[in-house]
Amino acid sequence: MPNSVVVGAQWGDEGKAKVIDYLTDKSDVIIRYQGGANAGHTVIADGRKFVFHLVPSGIIFPGKICVIGNGVVLDPEEFLKELDELNGKGIDHTGRLFISDTAHLVLPLHRLLDAAQESSAKSGGKIGTTGRGIGPAYSDKINRCGLRVGDLRNWDYFASRVTEAFAAKKRMVEEICGCSFDLTLDDLLKRMKIARDRLLPIIADTNDLVHSELAKGSNLLFEGAQGTFLDVDHGTYPFVTSSSTIAGGACTGSGVGPSAIDHVIGIVKVYTTRVGNGPFPTELNDATGERLRSVGGEFGATTGRPRRCGWFDGVLLKKAVRLNGFTRLALTKLDVFSGFEEIKVCTSYEIDGKLVDVMPSYTTDIEKAKPVYETLKGWTEDITACRRFEDLPANAIAFVKRVQQLCCDVPILIVSVGPDRVQTMEVTPL
Numbered sequence: 001m002p003n004s005v006v007v008g009a010q011w012g013d014e015g016k017a018k019v020i021d022y023l024t025d026k027s028d029v030i031i032r033y034q035g036g037a038n039a040g041h042t043v044i045a046d047g048r049k050f051v052f053h054l055v056p057s058g059i060i061f062p063g064k065i066c067v068i069g070n071g072v073v074l075d076p077e078e079f080l081k082e083l084d085e086l087n088g089k090g091i092d093h094t095g096r097l098f099i100s101d102t103a104h105l106v107l108p109l110h111r112l113l114d115a116a117q118e119s120s121a122k123s124g125g126k127i128g129t130t131g132r133g134i135g136p137a138y139s140d141k142i143n144r145c146g147l148r149v150g151d152l153r154n155w156d157y158f159a160s161r162v163t164e165a166f167a168a169k170k171r172m173v174e175e176i177c178g179c180s181f182d183l184t185l186d187d188l189l190k191r192m193k194i195a196r197d198r199l200l201p202i203i204a205d206t207n208d209l210v211h212s213e214l215a216k217g218s219n220l221l222f223e224g225a226q227g228t229f230l231d232v233d234h235g236t237y238p239f240v241t242s243s244s245t246i247a248g249g250a251c252t253g254s255g256v257g258p259s260a261i262d263h264v265i266g267i268v269k270v271y272t273t274r275v276g277n278g279p280f281p282t283e284l285n286d287a288t289g290e291r292l293r294s295v296g297g298e299f300g301a302t303t304g305r306p307r308r309c310g311w312f313d314g315v316l317l318k319k320a321v322r323l324n325g326f327t328r329l330a331l332t333k334l335d336v337f338s339g340f341e342e343i344k345v346c347t348s349y350e351i352d353g354k355l356v357d358v359m360p361s362y363t364t365d366i367e368k369a370k371p372v373y374e375t376l377k378g379w380t381e382d383i384t385a386c387r388r389f390e391d392l393p394a395n396a397i398a399f400v401k402r403v404q405q406l407c408c409d410v411p412i413l414i415v416s417v418g419p420d421r422v423q424t425m426e427v428t429p430l
Contacts, residue, residue, distance in 0.1 A: 071253020
């Protein structure tokens with residue numbers, strides 16, 4: 001198994017966790033490199049459902065080392081809640097789960113500020129965040145006033161920094177946002193002290209750990225969160241997340257150079273979804289969109305919010321291929337189209353009377369885009385039991401090949417025909 005990065009190719013929720021779960025069996029170290037508890041990665045294995053937010057999805061495989069890298073912002077309480085759920089399901093992480101000491105912390109202060117900023121924003125300026133404090137935590141990181149996981153080792157220093165942050169965030173919430181601040185300093189410190197005692201044994205210099213594993217010849221799998229067009233630089237700004245979600249983020253978020261990466265695997269849902277606000281050219285606000293949502297189970301794993309649904313967008317994907325340098329594609333949720341007589345794929349946009357085949361950089365241009373569709377024939381067969389690509393109906397195969405063409409003919413690694421681990425067919429191995 002070459003060292004590989006797994007990246008969402010759309011706006012997130014593409015099925016990354018299932019692909020990571022599929023690849024973990026051949027990997028030694030799984031590294032989550034960006035994002036925070038705003039991510040929701042769902043794995044269904046052996047009839048059991050696991051939902052991950054911060055813990056790398058590979059943790060359910062015994063013996064695999066799992067790392068939360070420096071590019072992640074870690075909410076200690078959400079993380080420990082997730083560990084307790086894993087413990088309750090009999091998943092032992094002892095000695096193989098580590099948190100970077102240079103990852104930044106998400107405190108209850110950040111969650112309060114996140115909610116206050118979103119609620120006080122005018123309707124046109126609302127981002128549609130998860131309210132998990134991710135943006136404010138990354139803001140503190142860039143402003144060089146954030147607290148890092150390693151700061152928990154020195155409690156007196158940590159407590160003094162939290163005290164400073166408490167006063168500043170309270171003022172922002174109450175005076176600038178005009179919202180109530182339902183938290184006391186004593187309660188905050190008490191909660192963080194409890195979390196600290198449990199976190200200390202798994203805080204590590206994960207950069208040294210990862211490079212030690214590289215030197216031993218271990219196979220690394222880098223797990224991204226969200227999707228390409230939620231990237232803070234290259235996404236549909238300002239309706240984006242606060243981290244680098246593209247493949248390059250794996251290097252900065254874990255501390256390895258580009259030469260350590262052999263493959264970049266783009267996860268592509270065969271239709272398009274989005275959670276939160278922002279432009280969405282192929283969105284379907286009709287019965288077809290509702291059908292995709294219902295059949296595909298398109299509800300957020302983190303928030304439970306219904307996802308916006310639309311047809312496959314080849315214009316979006318062409319840019320995703322460029323931004324990430326995909327060497328393989330993993331197509332997910334092909335089974336959702338069973339029973340559709342016709343399936344549409346977007347091949348270009350019409351913007352101000354001109355056709356474009358690559359998504360523009362500016363959100364204001366994307367908002368004006370009218371999708372130009374090509375119609376493909378659907379199929380009636382239930383494909384959830386198919387285990388070989390050649391066993392798929394002819395129209396399903398033709399659809400997959402057309403999607404591949406629209407994705408610059410990047411080879412297809414796997415095709416998923418259902419949520420379970422076994423409902424996966426390998427097409428072009430790494």
